[in-house]
Amino acid sequence: MEWEVKLIEWIQSNLGGLCVSLGRFFSFIGGETGLMVLIVIVLFCWKKKAGQRLALIIASLHAWLSMIKAIVKRPRPYAQYPDRVEAYAPVDPESPATDLVAQGYSFPSMHSAAVAAAYFSLAKEVNKKWFWILAAALTFLVGFFRVATGNHYPTDVLAGWILGFVTLGFFELLDKYVKKEWLRHLILFLSALPGLIFVRTAEYYTSLGLLIGAIFAIPFERKYVNYQETKSVIAMILRTLCAFVIYFGLNKLLKLPFSSEFLSSDSLAALLVRTARYTIIMFVIMAVYPLIFPLFEKIGKNKETN
Numbered sequence: 001m002e003w004e005v006k007l008i009e010w011i012q013s014n015l016g017g018l019c020v021s022l023g024r025f026f027s028f029i030g031g032e033t034g035l036m037v038l039i040v041i042v043l044f045c046w047k048k049k050a051g052q053r054l055a056l057i058i059a060s061l062h063a064w065l066s067m068i069k070a071i072v073k074r075p076r077p078y079a080q081y082p083d084r085v086e087a088y089a090p091v092d093p094e095s096p097a098t099d100l101v102a103q104g105y106s107f108p109s110m111h112s113a114a115v116a117a118a119y120f121s122l123a124k125e126v127n128k129k130w131f132w133i134l135a136a137a138l139t140f141l142v143g144f145f146r147v148a149t150g151n152h153y154p155t156d157v158l159a160g161w162i163l164g165f166v167t168l169g170f171f172e173l174l175d176k177y178v179k180k181e182w183l184r185h186l187i188l189f190l191s192a193l194p195g196l197i198f199v200r201t202a203e204y205y206t207s208l209g210l211l212i213g214a215i216f217a218i219p220f221e222r223k224y225v226n227y228q229e230t231k232s233v234i235a236m237i238l239r240t241l242c243a244f245v246i247y248f249g250l251n252k253l254l255k256l257p258f259s260s261e262f263l264s265s266d267s268l269a270a271l272l273v274r275t276a277r278y279t280i281i282m283f284v285i286m287a288v289y290p291l292i293f294p295l296f297e298k299i300g301k302n303k304e305t306n
Helices: 002-015 018-030 032-046 048-072 110-126 129-148 154-177 181-192 202-225 233-253 260-264 268-305
Strands: none
Touching: 002 018, 002 129, 002 154, 018 032, 018 110, 018 129, 032 048, 032 110, 032 233, 032 268, 048 110, 048 154, 048 181, 048 202, 048 268, 110 129, 110 154, 129 154, 154 181, 181 202, 202 268, 233 268, 260 268
């Protein structure tokens, strides 16, 4: 719609360089790495159950919205109007802004939906006024700067916010009416599967892998690991830092058996390998890696004693 393009032009002309710096910052908060940081911090430094729930929410949401994107196929503003909208934070900086395959689709805004779902889910857990305000502020700012960077139309962001809250409502209904955990997990898994038929984006297959990994990790960790929450700041830091060493290290390691050409292709085989890779990564981080947490506790106690 013309009014959306004019609004993006007006924002970009008035904010200028802020679209780049702040746009990238808030894109990080709502992106894959920023959300993984949030999940790991909640999971290993605060409340285990809240972190597990957050992982399921984020993975499910990304899978569902990837399917919607593949159906609607709305080009990004900077791809559809390259002469009017600047690409301040393109999805793929190395590809032309008009390359729809590389840049992906616009509707709905994944960042906006994920931040709304993640931070309002945590706001309910924290249940403090300041965190509700923080959740609202981050939700607005991430959505606003997704428009300012030219990645999304305003209606993409509005749809993202709505779908983020719809996702939270769906999880509340599952908790209320489906008492068995394995059945709730099965519903989430089955709801994400239809994308295998028609979606060929890395984003979908990544989220599917993260969802499967989390679904298997939660009962496994409870039965065989059952790590305890910590109050040691040093243990928290070690838990978080080592989680990301494992995350990036495993990602590199699991790519070694395959050529870069194969991994970068959009063939179903390559995408399923991506799903398998992220399934393993999520399972290891959530269910296997916590086995070494007692060592971190000892290190923390020794440091704090000294």
